[in-house]
Every structure is written in structure tokens, then in C-alpha cells.
Amino acid sequence: MRLFKNAKFPFVEKRYIFFIISAILVLASILGIIFKGINWSTDFTGGVSIIINMQPKDSKVPPLSIDNLRKVINDAGFKEAEIQFIGDSSNATFQIKVGGEDVNKVKEQITEVLTTQLPEYVQGRDMQNDVIRQIDVVGAKAGMEMRNNAIIAVLISMLFMIIYIWIRYEFTFGLMGIVALFHDVIILVGVFAFTQKEFTMTILAALLTLVGYSINDTIVIYDRIREDLKIHRKDSVPVIFNRAINSTLSRTVITGSTTLVTALSLYFFGGPVIHDFALAMSLGIIIGTYSSIFIASNLVLETFGHTRTEKQAIKHLTKKK
Amino acid sequence: MKKYSWLTPVSILIFVVGTLIFLSPIFVPEDVNWPIKQKLKLGLDLRGGTQIVLTVVTKDLPEADRAAAVENNIRIIRNRIDQFGIAEPTIQKMGESDILVQLPGVKDPIAAENLIMKSAVLEFKLVAEPDIAEKFINQVDAIIQENLDKFPILAKLAAEDKALAKAETDTVKAGEGVFKSLITTMDRDLAVRYEDLEIVRSLLQDSTFVNLKPKGYDLVLESVDEKKKASREPVILYVLESTAQLKGTDVDRASMEIGPSDSPSPQIANKPYISLTFTRAGARKFANCTGDNIGRRLAIVLDNTVYSAPVIQDRIPDGKAMITGQFTEQEAKSLAILLNNESLSAPIEPKYSTQVSATLGEDSIQSGLKAGLIGILAVIIFMIIFYKGAGLIADFVLVFNVGFILAAMTLFGGTLTMPGIAGIILTIGMAVDANVLIFERIKEELDAGRPPTSALDAGFKRATVTILDSNLTTLIAALVLYQFGTGPVRGFALTLTIGIIGSMFCAIVFCRYIMEKTMIRPGKTTMSI
Numbered sequence: 001m002r003l004f005k006n007a008k009f010p011f012v013e014k015r016y017i018f019f020i021i022s023a024i025l026v027l028a029s030i031l032g033i034i035f036k037g038i039n040w041s042t043d044f045t046g047g048v049s050i051i052i053n054m055q056p057k058d059s060k061v062p063p064l065s066i067d068n069l070r071k072v073i074n075d076a077g078f079k080e081a082e083i084q085f086i087g088d089s090s091n092a093t094f095q096i097k098v099g100g101e102d103v104n105k106v107k108e109q110i111t112e113v114l115t116t117q118l119p120e121y122v123q124g125r126d127m128q129n130d131v132i133r134q135i136d137v138v139g140a141k142a143g144m145e146m147r148n149n150a151i152i153a154v155l156i157s158m159l160f161m162i163i164y165i166w167i168r169y170e171f172t173f174g175l176m177g178i179v180a181l182f183h184d185v186i187i188l189v190g191v192f193a194f195t196q197k198e199f200t201m202t203i204l205a206a207l208l209t210l211v212g213y214s215i216n217d218t219i220v221i222y223d224r225i226r227e228d229l230k231i232h233r234k235d236s237v238p239v240i241f242n243r244a245i246n247s248t249l250s251r252t253v254i255t256g257s258t259t260l261v262t263a264l265s266l267y268f269f270g271g272p273v274i275h276d277f278a279l280a281m282s283l284g285i286i287i288g289t290y291s292s293i294f295i296a297s298n299l300v301l302e303t304f305g306h307t308r309t310e311k312q313a314i315k316h317l318t319k320k321k
Numbered sequence: 322m323k324k325y326s327w328l329t330p331v332s333i334l335i336f337v338v339g340t341l342i343f344l345s346p347i348f349v350p351e352d353v354n355w356p357i358k359q360k361l362k363l364g365l366d367l368r369g370g371t372q373i374v375l376t377v378v379t380k381d382l383p384e385a386d387r388a389a390a391v392e393n394n395i396r397i398i399r400n401r402i403d404q405f406g407i408a409e410p411t412i413q414k415m416g417e418s419d420i421l422v423q424l425p426g427v428k429d430p431i432a433a434e435n436l437i438m439k440s441a442v443l444e445f446k447l448v449a450e451p452d453i454a455e456k457f458i459n460q461v462d463a464i465i466q467e468n469l470d471k472f473p474i475l476a477k478l479a480a481e482d483k484a485l486a487k488a489e490t491d492t493v494k495a496g497e498g499v500f501k502s503l504i505t506t507m508d509r510d511l512a513v514r515y516e517d518l519e520i521v522r523s524l525l526q527d528s529t530f531v532n533l534k535p536k537g538y539d540l541v542l543e544s545v546d547e548k549k550k551a552s553r554e555p556v557i558l559y560v561l562e563s564t565a566q567l568k569g570t571d572v573d574r575a576s577m578e579i580g581p582s583d584s585p586s587p588q589i590a591n592k593p594y595i596s597l598t599f600t601r602a603g604a605r606k607f608a609n610c611t612g613d614n615i616g617r618r619l620a621i622v623l624d625n626t627v628y629s630a631p632v633i634q635d636r637i638p639d640g641k642a643m644i645t646g647q648f649t650e651q652e653a654k655s656l657a658i659l660l661n662n663e664s665l666s667a668p669i670e671p672k673y674s675t676q677v678s679a680t681l682g683e684d685s686i687q688s689g690l691k692a693g694l695i696g697i698l699a700v701i702i703f704m705i706i707f708y709k710g711a712g713l714i715a716d717f718v719l720v721f722n723v724g725f726i727l728a729a730m731t732l733f734g735g736t737l738t739m740p741g742i743a744g745i746i747l748t749i750g751m752a753v754d755a756n757v758l759i760f761e762r763i764k765e766e767l768d769a770g771r772p773p774t775s776a777l778d779a780g781f782k783r784a785t786v787t788i789l790d791s792n793l794t795t796l797i798a799a800l801v802l803y804q805f806g807t808g809p810v811r812g813f814a815l816t817l818t819i820g821i822i823g824s825m826f827c828a829i830v831f832c833r834y835i836m837e838k839t840m841i842r843p844g845k846t847t848m849s850i
């Protein structure tokens with residue numbers, strides 16, 4: 001079975017259309033991030049920790065499971081609640097961490113939810129002293145320091161990627177590869193800003209995966225450009241770029257699809273807890289694949305020959321390593 | 322290449338056997354004595370762990386400094402846990418001055434608690450000369466005798482001694498009080514009988530005693546290790562000068578090391594010890610101190626316990642020292658961690674510790690696994706549809722690749738969390754990429770009219786360059802993230818690194834070997850791809 005056999009799509013010729021689309025997406029994302037802001041989850045902002053006991057008075061009521069409690073708490077608007085048993089699960093004591101700063105308000109909301117949604121567990125019990133055992137403000141799991149640390153680590157790793165690509169290919173390839181990465185990251189963060197979905201630690205992991213995936217995809221095309229520059233010396237540079245993108249298209253799409261299939265399966269069957277994570281992964285794969293095909297090498301073409309003459313650049317690219 | 326034809330099957334054998342060895346503990350039941358103990362740890366979301374709630378005692382601090390002290394303690398605790406090798410803990414401030422710590426898969430909360438709360442005060446103090454030590458002991462003895470009413474336990478002991486002395490007449494020497502009767506000698510040192518150890522220890526900690534004893538010198542016990550406990554040997558009691566020659570702040574770096582088996586010194590041969598490197602100022606102090614006191618003994622005191630008291634042979638100018646003692650590897654490691662990090666800004670007291678369950682319920686874990694399996698299955702079917710026989714081989718190798726990731730994570734002490742599992746599933750999607758690159762290339766070569774043997778060879782050769790370049794770029798990024806990142810970023814980088822290495826090996830070496838052995842036959846002109 002062959003996909004895109006002898007494909008001849010005019011990726012290079014139509015590049016300005018994609019530049020404009022990307023520019024709009026990036027600009028919109030930046031505006032979204034600035035004006036709507038990122039909805040940092042309790043991982044980053046801290047919240048309220050509540051310890052509740054849900055041992056029903058009526059012994060016929062089945063024990064409450066974490067998943068059932070989570071559903072009720074989620075439905076009440078606490079999207080990324082973290083719930084676990086404290087001590088042995090037979091004690092039916094739960095520790096719940098939710099967003100929010102106002103202890104009293106959270107206490108009121110939780111009381112309300114429990115009495116209306118799970119009445120069989122709290123009936124005939126003293127809500128203030130027996131059901132709600134303890135309530136505290138908790139700090140962030142990853143404070144400012146850790147967040148800054150992560151950003152610095154990512155920037156350093158990008159610097160090293162530029163250097164590696166510079167050595168193996170050419171400087172503009174490295175620089176534009178990273179520009180394309182920024183493009184991907186900004187758009188994905190922008191989606192989270194617009195939808196106001198909570199930005200958790202796991203979303204951060206998805207973002208990092210996107211970076212790895214996208215650069216991988218881009219370099220496969222770079223590699224073909226480098227090879228074709230060696231073989232087809234008489235063709236003009238834009239022709240070579242377009243042919244390279246087309247001849248790797250089959251691989252780009254197949255790899256994108258297999259990876260997307262796994263991410264989508266997590267999205268549809270993985271349950272509510274990894275829902276947003278799977279969404280970020282799926283979007284990341286789509287954005288990463290898009291930028292590899294339409295943006296990264298076209299950006300290189302735009303700047304090719306600016307840092308040195310085209311001839312020198314080709315010579316640097318094709319010399320034996 | 323022909324010269325190294327054995328290299329490929331050998332490396333594949335190592336890969337497969339290594340994977341099976343490190344995965345084996347998963348399948349061996351708990352009670353069987355299996356040589357490999359290390360098991361893949363599951364994160365708080367999958368298995369839960371231990372929750373420790375601590376209170377920072379801030380009442381002695383000015384109001385303005387309290388919040389900063391709590392924050393600082395959180396940072397120090399995070400570093401300690403990180404260096405202890407417990408991945409993916411949760412550490413949060415709770416309320417005003419409590420700290421909530423959750424450690425995944427920790428079975429022994431006491432050890433974790435100790436590590437978190439220990440202060441690790443390191444001091445280097447000179448041991449008093451024997452005549453001064455004797456004088457000091459006599460002074461202490463006299464003071465205790467005068468104030469016997471303030472030390473009820475010693476008073477009781479003295480009364481018993483008196484009764485005994487009456488019964489057997491004499492033996493208790495004139496002018497010798499109850500304190501001296503507790504002291505015996507061992508070689509050149511003063512010592513305490515093992516049975517009296519607790520009495521002496523509590524006396525030394527008694528604030529009344531600390532206030533009464535003559536100034537200038539201190540009494541410090543040596544550390545009691547398992548061997549001493551078993552043999553009930555006397556425990557050395559040192560008389561040390563009160564002023565510390567050097568302190569923990571003079572230490573630049575501490576690390577656990579294991580002495581070479583051929584070391585001439587029995588204290589370090591084959592044994593764990595802590596190697597210290599002093600700061601510039603510390604090195605100068607250490608050189609002066611050793612230079613001025615040749616022939617005397619310098620005690621290394623950690624948390625008010627003497628670990629060793631070697632005789633100073635010579636001036637030591639290079640700013641290095643070691644703490645020897647009967648450490649277990651684990652103890653030496655925790656001590657090095659404690660010495661490397663600054664001391665806590667304010668003391669910490671445990672409030673309670675308890676087991677906590679996984680944050681994901683049973684249902685969530687089940688659906689996560691189900692989704693993962695569906696994803697993998699889809700990829701496997703996909704590969705067979707697209708690449709037929711070659712796809713089947715790629716699928717076979719993929720199984721080992723997943724095994725390798727899990728085995729390597731076990732080896733490096735990684736912790737598997739739900740996002741980690743999702744990451745692995747994603748790695749699978751990406752691992753297939755290397756195969757896709759190769760197979761697409763082979764198809765191109767076949768299209769160009771090459772026979773299978775040379776198409777396979779050319780396809781692999783060309784695609785290998787691409788795979789190396791694209792994967793190495795990602796690998797470099799992953800290694801940098803591991804080096805500079807903290808917490809979850811680091812965990813992610815570890816999984817990514819392992820995944821990249823595994824999939825590169827599987828595609829370029831493993832898969833190629835099987836394809837060459839099974840798909841290439843002389844005279845065959847087609848290929849199942």
C-alpha cells in the first residue's frame with residue numbers, strides 16, 4: 001500500500017498562504033495568552049485541601065469509590081480535583097485538593113455538593129465536624145521557582161538543538177527549526193488560553209513531547225533536502241525543497257497518523273483524568289506535523305542565503321560529514 | 322562490516338536478556354528469593370504511598386521571617402528527597418506552617434521522616450589530652466556528687482551501690498562518685514559499659530547537667546553501630562574541646578564513596594564512607610588546625626555523636642577529609658545528602674504520617690490501560706496493513722522495545738505515572754516512525770528497480786542517517802532537560818531518553834537483523850513490504 005506516490009503538491013509555491021495562516025494563529029494565540037491568560041491548575045497555584053469522611057450511617061449503602069466522588073466534584077465545577085483515600089480505604093476518609101483560595105467558600109460549595117449529590121453518605125451526620133474533618137489552604141506543588149526552572153531548561157535545550165542542527169546542516173536550518181517549534185508551542189498554549197482549560201503538570205509533559213515530536217518530523221525533511229541538494233545539483237533550490245517535502249510526505253503522514261491514533265485512543269477511551277492530556281497530545285501532533293510540512297522548511301527557504309551566499313550554504317550542507 | 326558480524330546478534334542478545342532480567346521482578350512472587358530486587362515504582366496516581374505532615378516550629382522566629390522559613394524548608398526538603406532518589410513526590414505548604422509530603426511507594430516512612438527532619442550538624446573538635454580529660458571527669462563527678470538530688474536516676478544508682486558496698490564491705494574506692502563508677506576504660510579511651518549507655522546518654526542530654534558541667538569541654542559518645550549493638554562492647558565517651566575547629570558550613574561538597582578493596586586502611590576497604598571537600602576558607606582552617614595539632618586527635622562529630630577520632634599525622638593542606646564509621650551504604654548516602662544541603666531554616670516536627678491511596682480510582686486506571694492497549698493494537702494492525710511481512714517484524718520488535726523502556730526505567734529508578742504510561746504509548750507511536758522511514762525508503766528503492774537484497778541494504782543505509790540525525794537532536798534536548806530540569810520535567814526527560822535509545826536500537830539493529838535473516842533468500846525477487 002502506498003500513500004502519496006509521486007506526490008507533487010505545490011508546498012513551496014503556496015508557502016505565503018501558510019505563512020499567513022500561521023501568523024494569524026500565532027498572533028491570536030499570543031493575544032489569547034495575554035488577555036485571557038493561562039488557567040494554571042492547582043499544581044502551579046495551590047488551592048484548598050479538604051479531608052472528608054464518607055462513612056454512611058446506613059450500613060446498606062455501598063462504599064463510595066474515588067471515581068464516583070470525582071465525578072460529583074468535577075460536575076460541581078472543580079475540574080482538576082485530586083482525590084485519594086487517607087489511611088485504609090475502609091475508613092472512607094478522602095483527601096480532596098481543589099482550586100480556590102477562599103477556604104470558607106470552598107467549604108460551603110463542598111458541603112452543598114455532598115448534601116445534594118451524595119445524601120446517602122452524609123444523612124444524619126454533623127456536616128461541620130463529622131463529615132468535613134479538616135480544611136486547609138495548600139501551596140503549589142510546583143512553585144514559581146520550578147516553573148522558571150522548567151522554562152530555562154527548555155530554552156537551553158533549544159540552544160543545543162540549534163547548535164547540533166547548525167553543525168549537521170546549516171545555521172538557518174537550526175534557527176528556523178526552533179522558530180517552528182516556538183510556533184507549535186505558542187499555538188498549543190494559545191488553545192489552552194482560549195478554552196480556559198486548566199494547565200496542569202501533565203499538560204506541561206504533553207508540551208515537551210510536542211517539542212520532541214515536531215523537531216523530529218522537521219529534521220526528516222531537512223535530511224531529504226540535504227540529500228537532494230547533493231543529487232540534483234542542476235535544479236533550483238525551491239524545486240529541491242518542494243520535491244523533498246513531497247517525497248517525505250508519505251512517511252510524515254503515516255508517522256503522524258500512527259501517533260495520532262494512540263493519542264486519540266487515549267482521548268476517547270482513557271477516561272476523564274487523562275482527557276485533557278490526550279487532547280493536548282493530539283493537537284500537538286497535528287500542529288507539529290503541519291509546521292513540519294508547511295512552515296519549517298519554507299522558512300529556511302525564505303532565509304536561505306541570507307547569512308552566506310546560496311552557493312556557500314549548499315557547499316556547507318553537502319560536504320561529507 | 323563483515324568483520325564484526327557477531328556484534329549484531331550479541332548486542333541483540335544482551336538487549337533481550339537485559340530487558341528480561343530487569344523486568345523479571347514483576348513476574349516473580351514476593352516471597353521467592355529472587356536476586357533482582359528492584360521493581361518499577363508506581364507513582365502516587367497509580368499506587369499511592371505515604372503521606373507525612375510536618376510542622377515547622379516557627380515560634381522562636383520573628384513574625385516577619387516565618388513565612389520565608391517555611392518556604393525555605395520546603396525547598397530544602399525537596400532537594401533532600403530528590404537526591405535520595407524518590408522520584409515524583411508531592412511537597413506542598415499546608416495552612417500557615419505545615420508541610421504536606423507524599424512519597425510514592427515508600428514502605429518505610431520512618432526512614433523518610435528521618436531524612437527529611439534531620440539537621441546534620443557537622444563539627445570537627447579536638448579531643449582533650451588524657452590528663453585534661455581525667456581532670457574534667459573528676460570535676461564532673463564532684464559536681465554530680467554535690468547535686469545528686471537533681472539527678473534522680475543517678476541518686477537511685479548511688480543508693481544501690483551503697484547497699485551493695487555494705488553487703489560486700491569495701492570495693493567502692495574513696496572519693497569516687499557515682500558518675501565515675503559509670504566510666505570504664507577501653508584501650509586509650511574512656512568508655513561506658515553497654516548496659517549503662519542509656520543512663521549516660523540521657524544524662525548528657527539533661528539540661529540541668531548541661532548547665533552545671535564545667536565550661537570549655539564537652540562529653541560526647543561515639544556512634545553505636547549494629548556490630549556494637551550485637552557484641553555489647555563498651556561505647557567510647559570522648560572529652561572534646563567545646564570550640565569547633567571546623568563546621569558543616571566549611572564543607573563545599575560531600576559524597577558517599579566505597580573504598581577500594583585493596584585499600585590499606587581497614588576503615589575504608591570495601592566500606593562506604595563519606596568524602597568531604599572543604600571550601601577555600603574551610604581548607605585553610607583545616608590546614609592550620611591539622612598543622613598546629615600534630616599528634617593530637619581530631620573528632621568528627623555529626624549530630625552530637627563522634628563518628629571517628631583519628632590522630633593527626635601531618636598537616637593536611639588539600640582541603641579534603643573523610644568520615645569513616647560503620648555506615649551502611651544507605652546511611653552514608655543520606656548523610657552525604659544532608660551535608661550537601663543547607664540545614665533547615667527552622668526545626669521541623671512530625672504531625673502524623675499515614676498511607677494514602679492512588680489518586681486515580683480503580684476505574685480510571687482500568688480505562689487508561691484499556692486505552693493504551695487499543696492504541697497499541699491500532700498501531701500493530703496499521704503496520705501490518707501498510708508493510709505486510711516487514712510490518713509484522715516491526716511489531717514483534719516493538720514488543721521488546723516496550724519491555725526495554727519498562728526495564729530501563731526500573732534500572733534508573735524511574736517512577737511510572739499515568740502521564741508516564743501515556744508518554745510510553747506515545748513513544749510507541751514514534752518508535753514506529755523509525756520503521757516507517759526505513760520501509761518507505763526500501764519501497765522507493767524497490768520502485769527504482771533494485772533487487773530486494775540491495776534495496777534492503779540501501780534503504781537501511783540511507784534511512785539510518787535520517788534516523789540518527791532526527792533522533793540525536795531529540796536526544797540532545799532530552800539530556801539537557803534531564804541535566805537542567807527538576808521534578809517532573811526530569812522524569813519526563815528520562816522516559817524520553819530511554820524511549821529514543823530503545824527505538825533507535827530496535828529499528829536500526831534488531832529489526833534489520835531479523836529482516837536480513839528472514840526476508841532475503843537467494844533468487845527471491847519480491848519482498849513482503
